[in-house]
Amino acid sequence: MKKMRIYEYAKEHNLSSKEVIQELKQLDIEVANHMSTISENTIRQLDNRLNKGQAPKQQSEQPEKKKEAASDQKQNKKQQSSNQNNQNNQKSTQSKDKPNQSKNQNQSKQQNNPNHSKKNNKNNNRNNNRNQNNKGSRNQRNQNNNQKQQQPPKKQEMPSKITYQGSLTVGELSEKLGKDSSEIIKKLMMLGVMATINQQLDSETIELICDDYGVEVEEEIVVDKTDLENYIVEDNEEDLIVRPAVVTIMGHVDHGKTTLLDSIRHTKVTEGEAGGITQHIGAYQIESNNKKITFLDTPGHAAFTSMRSRGAQVTDIAILVVAADDGVMPQTVEAINHAKAAEVPIIIAVNKIDKEGADPSRVMQELTEYELVPEDWGGDTIFVPLSALQGEGIDDLVEMINLVAEVEELKANPEQTASGTVIEAQLEKGRGSVATFLVQNGTLKIGDSLVVGTTYGRVRAMVNDLGKRVTEAGPSTPVEVTGLNGVPHAGDRFVVFTDEKQAKQIADLRSQKQVEEDRGSSAKVNLDDLFEQIKQGEMKEINVIVKADVQGSVEAVAASLQKIEVEGVNIKIIHTGVGAITESDIILAAASNAVVIGFNVRPDGNAKRTAETENIDIRLHRVIYKAIEEIEAAMKGMLDPEYEEKVIGQAEVRETFKVSKIGTIAGSYVIEGKISRNAGVRIIRNGVVQFEGEIDTLKRFKDDAKEVQTNYECGITIKNFNDIKEGDIIEAFVMEEIERT
Numbered sequence: 001m002k003k004m005r006i007y008e009y010a011k012e013h014n015l016s017s018k019e020v021i022q023e024l025k026q027l028d029i030e031v032a033n034h035m036s037t038i039s040e041n042t043i044r045q046l047d048n049r050l051n052k053g054q055a056p057k058q059q060s061e062q063p064e065k066k067k068e069a070a071s072d073q074k075q076n077k078k079q080q081s082s083n084q085n086n087q088n089n090q091k092s093t094q095s096k097d098k099p100n101q102s103k104n105q106n107q108s109k110q111q112n113n114p115n116h117s118k119k120n121n122k123n124n125n126r127n128n129n130r131n132q133n134n135k136g137s138r139n140q141r142n143q144n145n146n147q148k149q150q151q152p153p154k155k156q157e158m159p160s161k162i163t164y165q166g167s168l169t170v171g172e173l174s175e176k177l178g179k180d181s182s183e184i185i186k187k188l189m190m191l192g193v194m195a196t197i198n199q200q201l202d203s204e205t206i207e208l209i210c211d212d213y214g215v216e217v218e219e220e221i222v223v224d225k226t227d228l229e230n231y232i233v234e235d236n237e238e239d240l241i242v243r244p245a246v247v248t249i250m251g252h253v254d255h256g257k258t259t260l261l262d263s264i265r266h267t268k269v270t271e272g273e274a275g276g277i278t279q280h281i282g283a284y285q286i287e288s289n290n291k292k293i294t295f296l297d298t299p300g301h302a303a304f305t306s307m308r309s310r311g312a313q314v315t316d317i318a319i320l321v322v323a324a325d326d327g328v329m330p331q332t333v334e335a336i337n338h339a340k341a342a343e344v345p346i347i348i349a350v351n352k353i354d355k356e357g358a359d360p361s362r363v364m365q366e367l368t369e370y371e372l373v374p375e376d377w378g379g380d381t382i383f384v385p386l387s388a389l390q391g392e393g394i395d396d397l398v399e400m401i402n403l404v405a406e407v408e409e410l411k412a413n414p415e416q417t418a419s420g421t422v423i424e425a426q427l428e429k430g431r432g433s434v435a436t437f438l439v440q441n442g443t444l445k446i447g448d449s450l451v452v453g454t455t456y457g458r459v460r461a462m463v464n465d466l467g468k469r470v471t472e473a474g475p476s477t478p479v480e481v482t483g484l485n486g487v488p489h490a491g492d493r494f495v496v497f498t499d500e501k502q503a504k505q506i507a508d509l510r511s512q513k514q515v516e517e518d519r520g521s522s523a524k525v526n527l528d529d530l531f532e533q534i535k536q537g538e539m540k541e542i543n544v545i546v547k548a549d550v551q552g553s554v555e556a557v558a559a560s561l562q563k564i565e566v567e568g569v570n571i572k573i574i575h576t577g578v579g580a581i582t583e584s585d586i587i588l589a590a591a592s593n594a595v596v597i598g599f600n601v602r603p604d605g606n607a608k609r610t611a612e613t614e615n616i617d618i619r620l621h622r623v624i625y626k627a628i629e630e631i632e633a634a635m636k637g638m639l640d641p642e643y644e645e646k647v648i649g650q651a652e653v654r655e656t657f658k659v660s661k662i663g664t665i666a667g668s669y670v671i672e673g674k675i676s677r678n679a680g681v682r683i684i685r686n687g688v689v690q691f692e693g694e695i696d697t698l699k700r701f702k703d704d705a706k707e708v709q710t711n712y713e714c715g716i717t718i719k720n721f722n723d724i725k726e727g728d729i730i731e732a733f734v735m736e737e738i739e740r741t
């Protein structure tokens with residue numbers, strides 16, 4: 001039988017360990033790092049994959065069978081455990097709010113896993129017996145005593161189930177299981193994992209060990225309820241039903257956004273609502289062919305994006321209004337880029353076709369430059385010619401919105417507690433804080449306790465877009481809400497909590513957090529400390545906005561930026577334009593976490609102020625290559641560091657001492673370089689690596705040493721390895737970060 005570590009295989013095949021790990025990934029085999037062992041079977045698969053017939057070198061044989069089995073078992077288990085984890089995740093999140101459901105799921109989980117249920121039954125029986133025994137007549141107690149005498153005393157009863165958060169050390173796991181840590185360490189060794197008592201175990205290993213003992217294990221996912229922006233209560237697929245699309249209208253000044261909104265509302269709302277006195281609440285709903293559509297009433301991409309910059313993705317479909325007599329204008333392009341950055345489908349409303357000089361095909365032609373190509377021309381963008389003023393084409397537009405909505409499969413669960421986004425809010429005399437909410441999931445009800453932004457409250461009254469009082473509002477419904485204790489911002493997320501006290505606590509915690517965040521600066525992309533940001537956030541794409549004095553420069557800068565080739569990092573130019581850097585550019589940058597590059601242009605006053613408050617990095621240049629150089633340097637820093645192994649020294653084992661509590665001490669002589677306490681080591685015997693691991697102790701005479709140089713003697717013990725022999729070479733190595741080119 002053959003076994004190999006990743007780095008050995010890599011060396012033998014002239015590859016880097018990283019490449020081998022990637023190849024393994026392609027084979028659906030996950031390994032921890034370059035030290036991981038791969039089985040013969042895997043080696044064969046790798047060989048086939050790499051199309052290299054030669055067999056890798058032979059290695060020691062004994063523990064292989066077990067390890068291979070374990071590794072195969074691990075693979076299988078991994079599959080199972082990942083399935084289970086999914087269930088668990090769901091369960092944990094749900095169990096917070098729905099304890100009953102969690103119980104049911106628990107049962108079904110046991111049913112799904114015969115192994116578990118069998119072993120658990122055993123445990124249950126044991127527990128039942130114990131309970132009966134404990135009921136306590138003297139006879140029974142005597143019986144118990146007899147049993148005790150017959151059975152060897154047990155240290156601690158093994159639980160039928162354990163829970164944990166994140167990970168456990170070997171010691172913690174053994175405690176939870178009521179086992180000796182040495183027993184767990186032995187089990188781990190059989191699974192090919194060398195571990196010490198303080199070593200952290202990942203969830204997969206914890207599951208393997210627990211499974212071996214027939215103990216059910218559940219990872220508790222900790223949900224941060226104060227993180228409203230990311231707090232999601234999971235829904236079961238079968239509870240989801242189709243919800244109305246939420247639409248925003250965008251376009252250049254005077255191209256007819258307001259007229260279109262009014263026209264749609266007028267033709268559609270009044271249809272079913274006798275006398276329909278409409279009320280402006282920031283959004284309205286229409287119904288056509290039994291399908292509802294929600295329109296956000298604040299036209300324009302700046303409002304759309306400023307909401308997005310608060311983390312709210314509200315819009316499902318963007319309508320881009322382009323006047324047929326005017327064509328594509330600067331704000332048309334901005335709107336396109338804002339919608340694209342939000343990854344929202346775009347429908348083009350070619351407006352004012354009633355006007356003399358209207359030329360819809362010119363609009364189509366111009367938009368092809370922005371990858372908006374009509375279906376008739378082989379693209380997939382829907383164009384609807386219309387006259388917002390005269391009402392012509394409005395029905396077609398509504399029909400197209402319904403069509404796109406259907407494709408998007410927009411769904412929500414009306415049975416859930418409500419969550420959504422603030423569309424607008426203000427303080428009104430006599431009414432207090434008045435906010436329009438767009439319910440995005442669940443159903444909002446009178447009396448619900450909720451947190452929104454940093455405020456909380458109870459829904460006192462709700463009014464819909466027709467000015468009618470309502471008692472509840474389902475998904476995609478806009479409602480005006482009173483009862484909040486403060487005025488939230490447009491774009492703030494709201495979440496209903498069943499417990500009012502909890503809502504208040506969360507709101508308090510959020511305001512504290514807000515104060516702290518305001519003190520420190522929020523993490524926006526910044527070229528200066530990009531590397532740090534990347535390390536923390538794993539950013540692999542830099543979003544860039546390019547503004548320049550003339551179109552030629554815009555194109556030149558954009559083209560050069562896109563030519564920068566650095567592996568693993570992309571530049572995405574999300575918007576370009578001629579002229580000063582405007583507030584709208586900054587809002588887009590804030591929402592998309594972008595850097596703004598200005599070439600021969602400056603930000604205007606508003607842009608400067610907003611950039612300061614939003615922490616946007618603006619880079620101004622007068623020479624193109626300087627702009628490019630700067631970004632390129634930042635990108636190189638952006639990459640994950642690459643490590644290379646560097647051998648730092650070798651020591652020869654001259655004598656070995658066996659000490660019962662410590663293990664084997666290798667009395668060694670450093671023959672080259674140095675041996676460091678923190679270095680990795682491998683034991684080489686007759687040119688063959690016997691073991692790779694870490695130093696446990698390094699001593700000069702009786703004292704601990706940090707490192708020992710050439711020509712000095714030292715005593716070395718190796719973690720989890722005692723089979724050291726005279727003549728062995730202990731090779732010390734470190735993993736060094738190397739700079740990418």
Ligand SMILES: Nc1nc2c(ncn2[C@@H]2O[C@H](COP(=O)(O)OP(=O)(O)OP(=O)(O)O)[C@@H](O)[C@H]2O)c(=O)[nH]1
Nearest residue numbers: 252253254255256257258259351352355387388389
């Ligand atoms: N002839 C004609 N005029 C239209 C049409 N749609 C809008 N208009 C006119 O174009 C002008 C601008 O329309 P608005 O709806 O205010 O345009 P807007 O895009 O909302 O403008 P801003 O709010 O300034 O960005 C108004 O005078 C409208 O009457 C149309 O279909 N045909």
